[in-house]
């Protein structure tokens with residue numbers, strides 16, 4: 552698992568860099584209380600995707616924790632183990648064409664930022680050619696951007 556733009560496919564790197572810079576220079580985001588925008592994840596290997604996928608799907612949360620450990624991830628909380636995190640094993644992160652951005656406030660990731668923040672980030676990412684997970688109908692993934 553990586554959070555580096557250089558681990559994305561070559562043809563996605565330039566747009567990812569531009570979107571990242573634009574989000575961090577956005578006066579609109581600053582006004583909404585965002586201190587900075589960080590990259591949470593770029594390229595992902597299959598073991599990590601399988602660990603994510605196991606959440607809410609394996610009966611015993613110990614098995615989810617074992618999947619996380621095997622993939623070199625942190626130990627998820629019991630609540631995380633019971634909550635779905637992804638709808639697919641075939642993520643565009645594995646292909647190196649997806650990137651997750653998150654806003655920060657008080658030096659930590661602001662996961663429960665209001666929609667106004669995520670929508671503004673979505674608008675910026677789309678300007679640089681990305682599809683935004685916040686536009687998905689059945690499963691919204693607001694930090695997620697991909698170049699398909």
Ligand SMILES: [Zn+2]
Nearest residue numbers: 649650651695
């Ligand atoms: Zn994503």
